[in-house]
């Protein structure tokens with residue numbers, strides 16, 4: 001058996017070592033990693049993918065811990081991916097989400113991996129997409145994805161998750177922040193965590209107010225669930241809300257369109273990669289690049305003309321660009 | 324990308340050193356998983372396995388290294404993670420260093436260590452394969 005077949009088999013059986021090694025391959029974005037994702041793709045498609053987003057400190061990691069324990073009590077296997085930001089200067093990262101997940105992650109039915117964003121914008125890392133396919137193929141019933149939590153423009157999770165949960169907490173002026181950041185539009189479930197603190201009802205009302213303003217026409221009206229992640233209060237309500245949203249997706253036939261959206265998004269990302277590589281190649285060819293730049297600078301061509309030339313040149317040298 | 328797990332085994336509450344190491348390695352461009360205080364050997368090795376780290380960095384100032392480290396290294400071998408570099412730092416008396424090395428620790432770093440030495444030590448031994 002080849003190395004990849006070996007790994008695919010181990011992953012199919014949910015072996016921790018195989019899952020962990022496979023995730024490393026995918027993170028490296030090597031040819032082996034790409035082959036692995038292709039091989040795993042047909043085995044995936046059964047898991048329910050849940051996104052957890054919201055500002056830093058609202059309690060996302062603590063919530064994932066509790067939600068995982070509750071899902072385990074229902075007998076489900078849970079895969080967790082938690083994304084933290086990489087430093088734009090050094091590329092390094094401190095991945096600290098595991099600190100809050102200690103109670104749940106030792107369980108044989110749970111696998112948790114910390115991912116660094118590695119320069120990818122939008123709240124996820126590039127590898128998150130392949131990582132979800134892997135965990136799905138490994139037989140996890142639920143896959144929980146905690147996003148970076150930068151608060152702004154973290155809309156990419158919508159392209160990946162079946163159910164996206166927006167987490168807020170009272171007293172941070174978060175209600176206003178979330179609305180500004182346009183994060184309200186992406187939530188299918190709203191969680192007001194730290195409900196042990198004053199102001200939780202106020203935050204819940206503020207969200208409800210904002211939602212009723214623009215969303216009466218929607219078939220799915222997002223529920224607002226109050227939780228105390230620290231002690232597990234509200235987890236049954238949260239699980240019920242996720243189950244209900246899943247049912248809604250199944251009955252309305254939306255699962256298929258989500259899958260189509262995921263594929264479309266992956267193609268778009270690959271296209272972006274490709275065009276960036278084309279740009280780099282153009283820059284490396286000094287004569288070509290200088291001519292282009294001068295032409296634009298002197299008004300003989302515009303930026304779009306230059307871009308077209310870069311694409312054409314990349315296509316001619318397709319072997320190097322397309323790898 | 325070099326991935327490191329910084330772990331605090333046992334009941335030791337001294338976490339300054341661990342945090343200094345975590346930040347220094349991050350600033351050197353590594354990805355550092357930090358799991359917080361009071362980890363059992365089982366938790367640490369399980370986390371290292373799931374995170375598939377290249378380096379396990381143990382920080383112990385409590386004096387419990389003679390019991391904790393051999394247990395951790397047994398689990399490392401049981402899980403066939405022999406390729407992982409395991410470093411130890413904190414308050415480790417000179418007389419204990421040999422037994423720590425014999426247990427499978429690659430090197431012991433004591434108080435006053437320049438973090439650049441740790442960075443260099445890791446870079447010399449771990450291939451940064453992407």
Ligand code: B12
Nearest residue numbers: 336337338339340380381382384385386412413433434436
């Ligand atoms: C600050 C301190 C505390 C603080 C800790 C604050 C915190 N959150 O960290 C407080 C006041 C809470 C504290 C409490 C106690 N402390 Co105290 N504490 C110290 C002290 C003075 C400095 C430790 C420190 O932070 N150094 C600064 C950091 C940056 O240095 P470092 O940890 O050594 O790390 C460096 C290197 O060792 C190395 N390194 C460390 N870890 C790692 C890991 C890897 C992988 C690598 C490569 C390198 C590496 O790199 C770092 C940078 O150079 C030491 C004495 C000393 N001089 O070390 C005593 C000391 C560690 N404490 C000691 C004791 C006994 C205690 C208490 C039990 C006291 C008591 N009776 O209550 C309690 C226990 C607390 C607990 N729950 O565990 C003893 C331990 C004795 C022993 N091991 O045999 C010491 C040695 C003092 C002594 N001489 O008696 N302590």
Ligand SMILES: Nc1nc2c(ncn2[C@@H]2O[C@H](COP(=O)(O)OP(=O)(O)O)[C@@H](O)[C@H]2O)c(=O)[nH]1
Nearest residue numbers: 056057058059060061062100193194228229230
């Ligand atoms: N009072 C209270 N604190 C909480 C609750 N949930 C989490 N926290 C605390 O909030 C802080 C941030 O939690 P964390 O899960 O790391 O947040 P994240 O950054 O969104 O992942 C931690 O100190 C938690 O202990 C809660 O329900 N109530």
Ligand SMILES: [Mg+2]
Nearest residue numbers: 060061097146
């Ligand atoms: Mg977190």
